[in-house]
Amino acid sequence: MLQIDHISKTFNPGTITEKTALSGLSLHLPPGDFVTVIGGNGAGKSTLMNSIAGTFLVDNGSITIDGQNITKWPEHRRAKYIGRVFQDPMMGTAAGMMIEENLAIASRRGRTPSLRWSAPESNRTHFRELLASLDLGLENRLESKVGLLSGGQRQALTLLMATMANPKLLLLDEHTAALDPKTAEQVLRITTNIVESRHLTTLMITHNMRDALRCGNRLIMMHDGRIIIDISGEEKKHLTVKNLLQMFEKAAGSEMDNDSLLLS
Amino acid sequence: MDLIIPTISQGLLWSILAIGVYLTFRVLDIADLTVEGSFPLGAAVAASMLVKGSDPFTAIVLAAIAGMLAGVVTGLLTTKLKIPALLAGILTMIALYSVNLRIMGKANLSLLQADTIFSRFSWISEEKQFVVLGVGFAVVLLISLLNYWFFGTEIGAAIRATGFNPHMIRANGVNTDVTVILGLLLSNGLVAVSGALVGQSNGFADVGMGVGTIVIGLASVIIGEVLFGTRSFWNCLLSVILGSIVYRIVIAVVLELGMPPNDLKLFTAILVALALAMPLIQSKMKSRKAVR
Ligand SMILES: Nc1ncnc2c1ncn2[C@@H]1O[C@H](COP(=O)(O)OP(=O)(O)OP(=O)(O)O)[C@@H](O)[C@H]1O
Ligand SMILES: [Mg+2]
Numbered sequence: 001m002l003q004i005d006h007i008s009k010t011f012n013p014g015t016i017t018e019k020t021a022l023s024g025l026s027l028h029l030p031p032g033d034f035v036t037v038i039g040g041n042g043a044g045k046s047t048l049m050n051s052i053a054g055t056f057l058v059d060n061g062s063i064t065i066d067g068q069n070i071t072k073w074p075e076h077r078r079a080k081y082i083g084r085v086f087q088d089p090m091m092g093t094a095a096g097m098m099i100e101e102n103l104a105i106a107s108r109r110g111r112t113p114s115l116r117w118s119a120p121e122s123n124r125t126h127f128r129e130l131l132a133s134l135d136l137g138l139e140n141r142l143e144s145k146v147g148l149l150s151g152g153q154r155q156a157l158t159l160l161m162a163t164m165a166n167p168k169l170l171l172l173d174e175h176t177a178a179l180d181p182k183t184a185e186q187v188l189r190i191t192t193n194i195v196e197s198r199h200l201t202t203l204m205i206t207h208n209m210r211d212a213l214r215c216g217n218r219l220i221m222m223h224d225g226r227i228i229i230d231i232s233g234e235e236k237k238h239l240t241v242k243n244l245l246q247m248f249e250k251a252a253g254s255e256m257d258n259d260s261l262l263l264s
Numbered sequence: 265m266d267l268i269i270p271t272i273s274q275g276l277l278w279s280i281l282a283i284g285v286y287l288t289f290r291v292l293d294i295a296d297l298t299v300e301g302s303f304p305l306g307a308a309v310a311a312s313m314l315v316k317g318s319d320p321f322t323a324i325v326l327a328a329i330a331g332m333l334a335g336v337v338t339g340l341l342t343t344k345l346k347i348p349a350l351l352a353g354i355l356t357m358i359a360l361y362s363v364n365l366r367i368m369g370k371a372n373l374s375l376l377q378a379d380t381i382f383s384r385f386s387w388i389s390e391e392k393q394f395v396v397l398g399v400g401f402a403v404v405l406l407i408s409l410l411n412y413w414f415f416g417t418e419i420g421a422a423i424r425a426t427g428f429n430p431h432m433i434r435a436n437g438v439n440t441d442v443t444v445i446l447g448l449l450l451s452n453g454l455v456a457v458s459g460a461l462v463g464q465s466n467g468f469a470d471v472g473m474g475v476g477t478i479v480i481g482l483a484s485v486i487i488g489e490v491l492f493g494t495r496s497f498w499n500c501l502l503s504v505i506l507g508s509i510v511y512r513i514v515i516a517v518v519l520e521l522g523m524p525p526n527d528l529k530l531f532t533a534i535l536v537a538l539a540l541a542m543p544l545i546q547s548k549m550k551s552r553k554a555v556r
Contacts, residue, residue, distance in 0.1 A: 094424070117417060
């Protein structure tokens with residue numbers, strides 16, 4: 001489904017702030033893979049996601065989704081294939097528009113907007129059902145402005161929006177990190193429900209090792225713009241935080257220096 | 265008291281400019297100074313056509329198209345060349361000053377002898393003030409309905425979402441360069457129509473008539489929002505129109521009270537500065553109360 005070959009990205013090349021965030025990274029995701037991504041601060045996780053989503057173009061290498069080479073495509077064009085949830089709950093929705101209007105926009109992701117009415121009444125039953133599946137009581141608030149929702153509600157709504165037009169790939173960048181533990185747990189549960197029930201090919205960045213271990217069928221760890229650990233299947237099921245730390249030290253040749261990764 | 269009808273009429277004609285400013289300032293979240301050039305552009309195009317004996321409807325449509333082109337220029341400068349929107353608007357505005365002079369051939373064009381939209385509708389009433397009121401009302405109604413329809417469509421929703429959150433709408437597959445350019449196009453098209461109508465009602469077009477129009481537009485938008493609310497898009501449109509009328513009434517009143525007309529722009533600027541600072545002032549007052 002997703003084929004990444006030797007991509008590199010250097011920010012501010014030729015200046016003192018030059019930073020190579022991805023160096024020759026390759027990754028192949030078969031359809032239905034649910035991959036959790038971990039790694040220390042600055043490892044290049046977000047850069048990887050932004051490269052896939054087209055926030056910027058990579059310097060080298062190629063990115064292919066479902067046989068389509070999208071390496072040079074602008075962000076909005078890739079959106080046809082990619083659903084995204086950001087870390088910041090503000091990023092994924094238009095706060096000043098109603099829930100209904102946000103859902104309507106997401107329901108036609110990747111299709112050029114026309115002069116048809118944006119949020120016809122006929123959508124409402126469908127939207128209500130979708131919202132009811134979140135179990136957050138949003139199904140009766142179609143006409144509320146999204147700005148009035150809590151962070152967790154907004155993230156759950158963004159998740160719904162990212163997945164409603166059947167993306168070929170779902171990208172989640174620490175989408176529970178800004179939430180309190182209880183809400184984070186709730187949003188994560190909604191996430192695994194949606195991803196697993198619909199077999200969505202998914203990349204999920206997390207700082208929480210426990211979440212990385214218990215979600216998905218595959219785990220990759222990044223360090224210095226490369227993938228240093230890639231574990232899937234049975235091996236992943238039996239993995240523990242302690243194993244992971246040992247593997248990291250062996251692969252990266254240094255001690256795990258990142259407290260936030262250990263905390264969990 | 266005999267000023268009330270002309271004041272409301274002026275408010276209506278200028279409210280089309282205010283709607284244009286609302287589209288950029290509030291909907292797209294851009295302060296677009298192109299307005300200061302596209303307003304006299306509309307007047308210049310319409311006036312130079314009317315002087316040649318052209319049909320007033322054609323003249324206004326052409327004025328609108330000229331304004332739209334001006335908006336597209338600003339849009340291209342800011343999206344394709346990445347020039348900050350404020351600066352892009354200033355560049356177009358300055359360029360339009362020369363363009364407007366070229367279109368008119370001189371700095372001021374009188375329309376006293378020409379057939380205008382208002383002389384076409386002189387059957388409405390014997391008194392010109394009622395003609396302007398009637399025509400103004402009809403045009404504003406038509407423009408409001410068109411805007412309401414357009415911003416309810418998929419394209420309109422995409423433009424509104426661009427103003428609220430460009431990340432979100434890009435992640436949903438919309439090219440924000442296109443929506444920004446479209447928004448600026450519509451806005452400046454409306455502003456030019458406003459210029460064309462104001463020019464015809466005043467009886468002349470002048471290269472200097474754009475000075476301060478952005479502030480007048482902002483004043484109308486803010487006054488309207490504060491007095492009449494922002495619950496829905498329709499409510500916002502109505503507020504902006506009423507805001508424009510209230511602004512004209514305020515100006516008429518302060519002039520009546522003896523303020524020299526030359527001080528008008530200073531007065532308007534202070535009014536807008538105060539209104540823009542309102543949220544900050546309010547929160548300061550609240551926190552002071554909370555301390556006590
Ligand atoms: N737009 C940018 N301009 C310049 N440098 C950048 C940019 N984005 C990322 N970087 C740099 O690239 C490196 C990788 O950043 P990235 O955001 O991908 O890390 P990350 O793995 O997501 O880290 P975190 O866990 O802190 O989110 C960092 O050194 C960062 O400073
Ligand atoms: Mg990151």
